[in-house]
Amino acid sequence: MVEKKKLQVEAISTGTVIDHIPAGQGIKILRQLQLLGTDLRITVGFNLPSKELGMKDIIKVENRLFDEAEASELGLFAPKATINVIEDYSVRGKFKMSVPEQLESVFECPNSNCITHNEPVQSFFTLKQRENDIQMKCKYCEKSFSKDIVAGL
């Protein structure tokens, strides 16, 4: 007998599904990717059961495919998340996120005395996983910060 698999969040025809987000990180991703306050149709699920994570969050964004910079940001908040590109209700592409080694021009340096704030350059961080955190080091002022501080969370 084939067990009928029931989707936990309604399927979308075209768009992006970010799955396997650690529970609690979903809201941060929505905020950071500035998905809230747009007219995009977004379906979210928080604290859904997950074999791998125990509990997970999921985000489905209709009619929108993520670009590389957004994927990099996502990797920062949910390195184990998967991004599924959906077309005509089926998965056309699937890739796993990983913590990016570098991040350019996405976040401002939290150091208020860093030269990047008043000069014509883009911010640039190198990233390092350290225990349960990701440390981000500014290329210019060489100060290291927790990713949550850099992302202003």
Added chain:
Amino acid sequence: MTNPLYKKHIVSITDLTREELELIVSTAEKLKKSPRSDLLQGKVIASCFFEASTRTRLSFETAVQRLGGTFIGFADGGNTSLAKKGETLADSVQVIASYTDAFVMRHPQEGAARLAAEFSTVPVINGGDGSNQHPTQTLLDLFSIYESQGTLDGLKVAFCGDLKYGRTVHSLAQALCQFGAEFTFLAPDALTMPDFLLHDFEEAGIKFRHADSFEEIVHEADILYMTRVQKERFDETEYKHIASRFILTSEHLLEAKPNLRILHPLPRVDEITVDVDRTPYAYYFQQAENGVYAREALLALVLNESI
């Protein structure tokens, strides 16, 4: 063979390899023994101090002149187009670099030297960027350590004072990680070595420990690197209570190893009493003098394919 520092920007001590650090130290030693007045012949060096400095600026300018070069520049950024007309540092650097063969700078903001290196067509030498890096201080510290100990390898180095904000302490400790040093830290609770550096030391396989008094340090240390505990970081009663524990006197040195040398980036206020100056362990004035030779070595290597 071209020396590896030729035309290289010197922004952060962590950019330099062990071999490059050793080359600078050995070149400083040679230039101290046998002065050369030809190595910067015909070269013009920019000496741009957007923030005031005494020892760094004067020793750089002395180094340039001793090597036969000339310098242009300013000792205070207040009268420049940046301050008066709102020009960006990036634009100022491009213009000044086009007049000169190398660009020595100090700036009150962290990251200024890295930014300058991106816009300069000539080598940038960082003379201090805010609380971040001061690589030439570290080079003269390394030269002084080498000169007084005969080696840079496997030394026991104690750091005392403000280990949280002291950029000289951070840079020197980072550099010594390449030479298998062993560290001891003596600092007020509020001014201990930052965690991110302790992680770096662990990753580099460096042994370190925290001490509570000079007595725990002097009998085994080869180098005692003193820094000032700044009054403004504490309220007055707290400061009085704390500071007395971090003032080094000659009495603390009774059990010192004979080869112990005390270094200090200067200026000293009261953290080393003057009676220490008369002991054989005091080395901070020789260290300050070595600033000229270390900077001579760096300028010579950056501007000459081979020496």
